[in-house]
Amino acid sequence: MDPDAMRSGERVPHGGESDRDLLDFSANTNPATPEGVESVYEAALEESRRYPDDDYVEFRTAAGAFVGCESDRVIPTPGGLAAIRLAMESALSPGDRALVPYPSFGEYAREIRLQGATPQFVHHEDLLAIERDVLDGCALAVVCTPNNPTGEAADPDALAAFADRCAAAGTTLLVDEAFLGFTDLPSAARLDAAGVVVARSLTKLFGLPGLRAGFAVATDDRRDALETARRAWSLGTPAARVGAHCLRQGAFVRETRDRVASERERVRTALASRFDVRPSDAPYLLCDVGDRDVDGVIESARSNGVAIRDARTFRTLDSHVRVAIKDRRSNDRLLAALDCDG
Template sequence: MGRRRRTLVDPESIRTAERVPHGGEPDQDVLDFSANTNPRTPEGVDDVYAAALEESRRYPDDDYSEFRAAAAEFVGCEPTQVIPTPGGLAAIRLAMELTLEPGDEALVPYPSFGEYAREVRLQGATPRFVRYDDLPDLGPTTLEACALAVICTPNNPTGDAIGPDTLAAFAAECADAGTTLLVDEAFLGFTDRASAAEFGRENVVVARSLTKLFGLPGLRAGFAVATGERRDALATARRAWSLGTPAARVGAHCLRRDEFVRETRERVARERERMADALGTEFDVHPSDAPYLLCDVGDRDVATVIADARADGVAIRDATTFRGLDSHVRVAVKDRNATDRLLAALDV
């Protein structure tokens, strides 16, 4: 670990920080393709939540043994390596709090999730932006100058996942350079790829989100995975009662629904292919391993494309808010009926 770490955001940085735009449609009457969440949830969630709500008259068991066991089995690590957090973003912040100090630099991919740069800045550190697909090719000189490197796989918003051998090699290079590697696997559960948690490297921290795969983004459940002294530091710095009882109980239940996960992966792959074929007749569609597609609308006005879809009751994501993109939208992959409505709204 080396240096003594702070466990709070940098007070000076808060004064200049800004919020980051995200997808998500509050109007219940609009079909939301702007947020990449599963339209379905596993069976039994309602009953588990109701029972957990009754248990919420007491504080949660801060050990979260059931949740950690389910999470460990899901990603292929030991339960002791799991640090429960209220969502994947909380795992990202926790890892950055323990890694970055004012004046540090962090390698941040683009175009990618905008919260990475914001969280880096909140620690008083400086993001060094690198094309997401160029990150694994960086040499030791660049890595040694940075305290942290962030990888998002599958990358948001492009949707492509990094190969496991490439990621393992990059993790080793980061270790040699003394650089912490933070791997955001928020959407990896939609694929059958193995988690970087299996690497067992002390310089690697994995951030996972449950709520996208299981269709419960408002529940706020996730976890980090780490080993050795870094795991100990994360576990100590974690806020007490970091998951509410409903989130912990429902999260553990969902993580054990193997058939639901398998069916979700099959449906997403099938619908994504159908969507890509149809959208490709009008737009340039980026290849994707994720539950979303990035579309270049070309000479069309992005705001007009979004407004026209919304007029037909469909919300899509303005992807020009991602660094490096100026003519793009992003659409989630849902089910067949929803896809038909999206394609009709986009006149495809």
């Protein structure tokens, strides 16, 4: 990390509501968690009197099976963002350029700048069409699928072709799949192209954002570099044990995907009575409020007991809010708070 960038950098805003009296639709986390989490956590807490096993065999095995790769390609990290930082630390040096989608997750540009590199912004809809001549001279390219906050997932064939062009140009491709588990789409962990690093978050799909569990996936020399660079005991014992347990809950994942798909369409139809709503493959919807005052929409929802995300913090979005998709009862409260017919 570049010391000068650390002194001049800033933090970026995120969703997540601290007022426990509000129903939080500003953060895109599953309202449900798999059965058995409490007992697994309790047992792991007792084992936390010792250091974790730094090999994390059980966690790596479960993670590899979940995304369809060999377990030795999995690098345990304390959350998806830690995987993103680890990948960027391994790929970037001061003065490098990195391609970043917009509007998208604000941490990408921040983490790039913290390495002393420069983000080069590309509209997320154009990113996968970038050709080799643009990639030449770029140390890193970032893809977010589904993109946050717009919700569209990348076409797997287009992503594979882009990965091949990145490999030919010597550009590391970082694929952030924080929300891909909510879809049936395959992980980029299955791609054969060199220089692909996948970042995954467990905590959104399994409703445990405070647990801080995730992982990266890479191959060859890049995998070795990430494994060497990751912190010792990078996951606490509770995070590793609960994470492995959750990753094996196939029925829970299928039920979650079905619920999110069904509720997302229902909520989108209702929200469209007031706002311009983007199609989405993710557990959230981006809404353009048009000529309405964004602050007024947000405060009106809060006065009705619901917190939604101010999406103006995302690059180029000046009249937008983002709402999560939860269970039917909670979603009905959201629609009522926004004065939309459910």
